[in-house]
Amino acid sequence: MVNAVGKAEVERPSLAHRISTTLYSKPKLRLRLLLSAPVTWLGLVYIAALLALLVTAFFTVDSFTGEIKPGFSLQNFTDLFTNSLYSTVTLRTIGIALGVTIVDVLIALPIAFYMAKIASPRTRGILLISILMPLWASYLVKAYAWRSVLSNVGIAAWLLRPIGLDTPGYSLLGAGITLGYLWLPYVILPIYASLEKVPSNLLEASSDLGAKTFTTLRKVVFPLILPGIVAGSIFSFSLTLGDYITINIVGGASQMLGNLVYGNVGVANNLPMAAAIALVPVVIMFGYLTAVRKTGALDNL
Amino acid sequence: MAKSMPAIALKGLTKSFGTTKAVDNLNLEIGQGEFFSMLGPSGSGKTTVLRMIAGFEYPTSGTVALAGQDVTNLAPFDRDVNTVFQDYALFNHLSVFENIEYGLKVRKISKAERTERVNEALRTVRLADFGDRKPAQLSGGQRQRIALARAIVVKPKVLLLDEPLGALDLKLREQMQIELKQIQRELGITFIFVTHDQEEALTLSDRIAVFNNGRIEQLGTPQELYEKPASEFVAGFVGTSNIFSAEQAQVLFGKKTKVALRPEKIEVVTRGGNQARVIEVIYLGSFIRLILDVQGIQIKATVDSGVFHRDQTVQIKMNVTDLVAL
């Protein structure tokens, strides 16, 4: 009787039920179906775009009419490596990106630590909102706001002149400050998230074993939040590396790699050269990630 | 052992969180080399006391003295006590060896001595070959021993253990209880052991303080607590007791006072006892627990052997001399 009932049950399932059963019993199939759409998307949009960039970098352009001439030429790369313009701008861009990243991390660490380990839940919520809030405003609005802050008659000048200093004005420093402000939330949040995951009793255990506060921070907290710091630094570093708008708005006469790319697309109509230049930050980021991986900072992820 | 100077002396210790008093005017002295347990349900204040001894919390009022020295306001790293945490609090980014070495390293002890002492500690906890592993690669019991090794390697005067066996399964817990006791004896240092498991406390301790609502209900040896519980709370919390109200005692024993009676003191006899009806039979291997009904009063009794079934009528004998007045 049990058998009869069981059999009747087996014969009846709907198509949907059978599909569910098949999917349930074949986890690999399930995974493939689940991932196929995003992987295709990623492949087409991301990898293919990157490859297209690489290929385009070998094309040339008719200088007068602006027509792109497909083919294989190393001219763009020869220019890239021989013209001191590109090395100067690359170094300047890396310098700004490093500066912005270091300053942002140094500012983010105490804020994130206070939020994760010291602040009351209420204060933490308020802080979190005030950090997230600027992300709601457009990047351009914030950059233009800094343009007015840094201006000759702006708040920076008003605050600093009484103490004998002056606004950095529209300069590399001005651009660095603005970029540092723009990316700070992206640095604080991953550090905060990683700090929050550090159990408080690890800090207690460390001090219990005789470590002073600074030793605890250095030997216990720092290694545990290093992945968060790295994640944050990747944001600020790569975002700075690709910026060309902020530098245009508050950077005065200076240019960064992004401006060269933009200049070659927008002004010179030289897409192949732009592609070649655009590969520079890609290579730098690749190098940065490899270096980070070598230090083992990502092992604890 | 020199008993003249207590390892720990707590005077008027009080800790308030907002309006609630987690610890209320506690006075306690713990002798050197003692295995001392703080037993109580969660929220009874025992862990807060431990954290104040360790220095993770500062008392609202009162003092903590270690070997006669007032440490009330010292930071944890300036106190000669160490803690084994409930969930071990191992540094997952360091190897087992580095975990144990940590306390020695921050004390700037030489490399050679560090290696020697870490290996000795690893041998003490019987994990000599595990130095290179990461904590994540160990079982719960092994992690627990590493936590212990890490705490004892710095040779503290007092070791604080915060429910260290809570996360282990029964078998492992029993084994670790024995090992803890042995290690404590070998090292000769004071252990302060926080637990909510009365059996564990009874098994391990020289003395036990039973906590309830931020106060010590009773302080004594395991035997004193078991045999002469000072209050209904202790009688109920330490071991199993039948607690009879004055009215019930009047019915059963003709004495109008509240009393407690241990189940194992009750005998099942063939004749001459009280008529009892079996409500439930619980087989527990080495003994059998009977839930009985005597004149409408429920009584727990423990017998070594015999065949019982529900609704059976038995005769039980309760000695008035076994009663503990509450």
Next chain:
Amino acid sequence: MQKKATFKLLALGAVAVLALSGCSAAGNGGQMLDKLGDPEKTVSLLGWPGYAEDGSTDPAYDWVTPFETETGCDVTFKSYGTSDEAISLFKTGDYDAIAASGDATLRLIAAGDVQPLNTSLLQNYDGVYDFLKDRDFNTVDGKNYGVPHGYGANLLMYNTEEVSPAPTSWSVVFDGASEYKGKVTAYDSPIYIADAALYLMTHSPELNITNPYALDEDQLAAAVELLKAQRENVGEYWSDYLKAIQAFDTGDTVVGTTWQVIKNYLAADTPAAVVLPEEGATGWSDSWMVSSKAKSPNCAYLWLDYIISPQANAAATEYFGEAPATPDACQYGSEGFCETYNAGDTEFESQLWYWTTPTEKCLDGRTDVKCTDYAKWTTAWQEVKG
């Protein structure tokens, strides 16, 4: 804004459908039109911001709607920010006509993106200033490719409180720029090299520059050197004229190249003046051109004819802030409009060097050397900025 975008999408969609169904008036392959046919239903235009206002920015400015009513051609307009952006956009083939400055026109002509014009089909062409007709930026090999829209100069603006004495020469932004270090501005485009070349025409006669858009290697090098020296004193370059206005208002910039329209938009209390320096100036004369792939060539011709009609030309050029292409426009503009922009002032006009795309073939007629083309100027400009 939203409405405009939706309309554009619809229009694009309509164009796409027409193109796919194959029953549209297909492009005439770049041949000159002999006579006008029936107007198509739509026309797609590309131009500087403000060149074709339909009242959506400000209801008071609308010279597109009368055209639509009159001809039945529905206008879709897209604006661009720089000449180079204009070229990129126009190359998509989505536009029937473009208003291009002289630094873009020759490139479009050379690439075959625009078709020769039959000016006899344009009734209002006779009214256009003769000095704007058949210039080297709109005419190649005797064929005319563009009708003038309007013209203007890249003037020198200075803060009258900070800069004294009042400058009369471009030297204030070149040799004498260090006095205003960090507060000098310049136009952010390779074409600005011509401003340096213009300055060198007067101040370094030994270079023999006769046309600032025809520079051989040595002459370009000299101009670049001058610009690199200027770079030390430049606070910022501008290509967005709103940025230039703001920087002048706050005093972050006190002297530099400008457009009349920027001066007009400065805050009332900003102490600024503009001057046409003694060396003359570069300038622009914009031309409306018809795409060689135009899907609506008839409507495009109608638009070209319309925009040089006195009334529409006055509205468009005054709105943007430049001199009109036809003297008759002066009576339709507001009081003093033509005087403000020196329209028809031939002495003023004779001092202007209109933007022209530099080419390998020297524009000044030299045949013994190759000149530097726009691509070289672009690279040179990036090097100037460093």
